Amino acid sequence: MISFDKVTKRFGSNLALSDVSFDCEAGTVHAITGENGAGKSTLMNLLAGIFPADSGEIRLRGKPISPESPADARRLGISTIFQELTLLPNLTIAENLFLGREPLRRGAVDRLAMRENARSMIARLGSGMDVDAYCGELSVADLHLVEIAKGVSVDADVFIFDEPTAALNAPEVEKLGELLATLRAAGKLVFYVSHRLDEIFRFCDRVSVLKDGQHVETRATQALTRDELVSLMVGRVLSQFFPARPARSDAAPVALSVEELRVGEDGPAVSFELRRGEIVGLAGLDGQGQRDIVRALSGLEPSAGGRITKRSEAGAMALGADVVKTVLAGIGFVPEDRKIEGLYLPLSIGENIMLGMLRRLPIWKMVRSRPHVIAELMRRLNIRAAGARQVVGELSGGNQQKVMIGRWLAAGIDVLLLEEPTRGVDVGAKAEIYGLLREFTNGGGAVLTVSSELLELLGLCDRILVVRRNEIVAELDAAQTSEEEVMRYALVGHSDA
Structure with missing residues (x-):
């Protein structure tokens, strides 16, 4: 569904992406991972319309695309759930979810329909939040849930989840997993940007590893072990991920x-x-x-x-x-x-x-x-x-x-x-x-x-x-x-x- 072909991006003298090329299929959850500074966010930002590529090509169903803004990307069927919150604190959950695309009835905003649809969207994530609550009053975890609900409410074929579980607890992560499975079953392509290796193996079908702005490898997650993935990410084998524990002593001060x-x-x-x-x-x-x-x-x-x-x-x-x-x-x-x-x-x-x-x-x-x-x-x-x-x-x-x-x-x-x-x-x-x-x-x-x-x-x-x-x-x-x-x-x- 999406192909990256020799995509390159510079920021001044910094080469953020260099000739990145790989393909992504519909009906899959595709992890994008690597160390900080590897180019993950830059690549997804190109697809999301945050800024353009300097060279190379991004293709959607074989046709070249170059979204000029997130709104332009949404018109192409690409929706992004950003790690940085985009919600307005002075608006309610329902108002944030439908900002810019409010349901209308006889030329006026249909607030009843907006609240009912918002409740359905929030319930899909296993939450019972009051959709009339102002976002400025919510916890960080609840704000991230609303951000996810906002992103997946768009009629899109490609979804980008950028570190979606950073502020979620275990039950909320499980609900997110169910949502990802639903999107996969509907034939959507989901990009899952994450450092969390256990989630990559639990939720994702394929994984592309970036390092220093270059594409290292794309593999099926079932064909990888945790140690192999870590080795691809950091460019070396982490034989001892955790340092050795000293002998315990109850006599220590x-x-x-x-x-x-x-x-x-x-x-x-x-x-x-x-x-x-x-x-x-x-x-x-x-x-x-x-x-x-x-x-x-x-x-x-x-x-x-x-x-x-x-x-x-x-x-x-x-x-x-x-x-x-x-x-x-x-x-x-x-x-x-x-x-x-x-x-x-x-x-x-x-x-x-x-x-x-x-x-x-x-x-x-x-x-x-x-x-x-x-x-x-x-x-x-x-x-x-x-x-x-x-x-x-x-x-x-x-x-x-x-x-x-x-x-x-x-x-x-x-x-x-x-x-x-x-x-x-x-x-x-x-x-x-x-x-x-x-x-x-x-x-x-x-x-x-x-x-x-x-x-x-x-x-x-x-x-x-x-x-x-x-x-x-x-x-x-x-x-x-x-x-x-x-x-x-x-x-x-x-x-x-």
């Missing part, structure tokens, strides 16, 4: 102790210890309290009771809902949404990292520029950039995450709390981030992380604490447990429940 912590007024109490040299993961279904626990420990959100104590050779320090005191105690926090809560996107790499150095200074002192320290951190973290003066907003997701970690390393913290440590990060950068976290704990630090990717927790962590309804229902040795055991506790709670 405690870095953080949590006693009878309650994150809700009537919720259960949570108690555990985080020891130096270990990475501990909080697992569970979305919305079960993992995020609330980490944010209470970071001082961002108040708890309803309990004690949080930071321990070191200097002694013990009681903590609470006080971010400044928590940071001064040597605890860093990497939020899930690095662009909104973590980084200052208009500032440079160096300026973002230097913010960590403020931890050790009195409020009346200014931090002095230390370019040699920043350069060494960039080298150690393998931050790929033009230099320390490059604006952080221009970096890939993986490099932005490294800058966040680098800020806390510059601050000299010894406990690191992370939400979704590799969300929106390509497979090569994931391996590097895992190595950085293990290097941090090998040096005496301690890590507590929340991740919706269970395989990540199983491969990276030393222990896994399963959370259900704000309660820790199981403590598991990550090296000995399985996906099935973790999910059993996540679904039913204690073994005697």
Whole structure:
């Protein structure tokens, strides 16, 4: 249905795509994958009408096309569900879904029909959201569901899904899988842009791998193993995707102790210890309290009771809902949404990292520029950039995450709390981030992380604490447990429940 023939695109001196050629068939879900900067989004943006190709040809059913805008692409039967949200916050769900193509009755907008159609579209994704709710009041996950509903409501033959599950929980991902199967059965061509290897193998029939702007290979997913796909993406075999775990020791010093912590007024109490040299993961279904626990420990959100104590050779320090005191105690926090809560996107790499150095200074002192320290951190973290003066907003997701970690390393913290440590990060950068976290704990630090990717927790962590309804229902040795055991506790709670 779609053919790319020697497609090339430059941005100034940067060659984003070079002679990319492959074919895509109707009635298939076709994955487009590769590391950040490989050219995936650029190629899909050409098809979506965001900008034109410099040379080469894109053909739809054998006929050359060159859409000049997303609206032009839709007229050709190509609909895109963008990763970046395009919804207007001051409009309702129904109004956003039908913006620019509102149903009419006697020359006026038929709001009753619009709401009924919107309910049907949202229900198709397994959601019961109120279509009269304003989009500015919705969670990030709900906004992405509305974005997906908006994209698939178009009468199109080609659909582009750009990282569609980045903000979705497990049940919503399953509903998306059902939707993809429906589109496939209807003879549609679906492009599925994703870093998530498990989803590529679950949902997709074929996969095209791009690297450094070039087409590496297109294969049937059934003819590939996970390791083979990773090798195609990064250009090398990742024989050890996760770093080796050191031998566990219950005698290791405690870095953080949590006693009878309650994150809700009537919720259960949570108690555990985080020891130096270990990475501990909080697992569970979305919305079960993992995020609330980490944010209470970071001082961002108040708890309803309990004690949080930071321990070191200097002694013990009681903590609470006080971010400044928590940071001064040597605890860093990497939020899930690095662009909104973590980084200052208009500032440079160096300026973002230097913010960590403020931890050790009195409020009346200014931090002095230390370019040699920043350069060494960039080298150690393998931050790929033009230099320390490059604006952080221009970096890939993986490099932005490294800058966040680098800020806390510059601050000299010894406990690191992370939400979704590799969300929106390509497979090569994931391996590097895992190595950085293990290097941090090998040096005496301690890590507590929340991740919706269970395989990540199983491969990276030393222990896994399963959370259900704000309660820790199981403590598991990550090296000995399985996906099935973790999910059993996540679904039913204690073994005697």
